[in-house]
Amino acid sequence: MIDLAETKRALDGKSPEAVLEWAFGAFPRIGISTAFGPEGCALVAMAARIKPDIKIFTVDTDFLFKESIELREKFAAKYGVHIEVVRGEVSIEEQNKKHGLNLWQRDTDLCCALRKVEPTERVLKGLDAWVAGLRRDQSKTRADIDVVEYYERPEGPLYKVNPLLHWTRKDTWDYLLKNDIPYNPLLDQGYKSIGCWPCTKPVDADADERAGRWGGQKAECGIHTFMARKG
Ligand code: SF4
Numbered sequence: 001m002i003d004l005a006e007t008k009r010a011l012d013g014k015s016p017e018a019v020l021e022w023a024f025g026a027f028p029r030i031g032i033s034t035a036f037g038p039e040g041c042a043l044v045a046m047a048a049r050i051k052p053d054i055k056i057f058t059v060d061t062d063f064l065f066k067e068s069i070e071l072r073e074k075f076a077a078k079y080g081v082h083i084e085v086v087r088g089e090v091s092i093e094e095q096n097k098k099h100g101l102n103l104w105q106r107d108t109d110l111c112c113a114l115r116k117v118e119p120t121e122r123v124l125k126g127l128d129a130w131v132a133g134l135r136r137d138q139s140k141t142r143a144d145i146d147v148v149e150y151y152e153r154p155e156g157p158l159y160k161v162n163p164l165l166h167w168t169r170k171d172t173w174d175y176l177l178k179n180d181i182p183y184n185p186l187l188d189q190g191y192k193s194i195g196c197w198p199c200t201k202p203v204d205a206d207a208d209e210r211a212g213r214w215g216g217q218k219a220e221c222g223i224h225t226f227m228a229r230k231g
Contacts, residue, residue, distance in 0.1 A: 031127050034132075057123050064196060129160070134165065
């Protein structure tokens with residue numbers, strides 16, 4: 001256990017790199033989850049310089065754009081990191097058989113639970129801390145994230161670390177371009193946030209960042225909301 005209040009005080013105003021360095025030292029069983037959005041790309045590139053053997057995992061829902069798959073392969077090659085690709089226990093065939101074709105058209109919550117949340121939860125069971133590339137100004141659902149958060153679960157405490165919480169979208173892009181970090185080419189084609197192809201659309205330049213996801217019906221898949229935060 002860490003002293004959460006004291007840790008938040010100590011990390012206040014620190015750079016993302018400093019937060020990562022603290023987290024990698026504080027938690028031996030730590031991993032970064034990413035879907036290789038712009039923030040995830042920045043975070044993985046940053047982390048690879050600090051701790052090249054850091055655990056990195058990504059969920060493959062079997063509904064990803066080919067550009068997203070190519071990007072994660074590019075990252076592994078460019079930064080020499082191992083990227084663990086995890087999938088839901090239920091295959092697409094089993095999902096179709098049990099729930100019918102194109103579940104995302106009828107129940108995005110169930111589809112996301114099977115394809116995204118379940119595999120994420122499974123990986124997190126083996127960790128004491130996870131790092132995510134969330135920003136406070138991405139959406140209302142992320143406005144109250146903290147640099148370190150505490151979650152209770154049967155396996156013991158889980159800490160979530162958000163090194164980029166104070167970044168803006170511009171900060172992210174400045175970092176990517178300055179450091180020549182690869183990003184998803186769909187982001188140059190009107191997409192602002194990229195998930196599965198059935199649930200992701202390009203949006204107008206002035207639209208909210210996550211407006212192109214799930215036709216605006218929801219803003220989160222559940223990966224960042226399935227556990228109740230305790231601190
Ligand atoms: Fe299914 Fe869409 Fe969720 Fe992907 S984003 S898991 S296709 S509902």
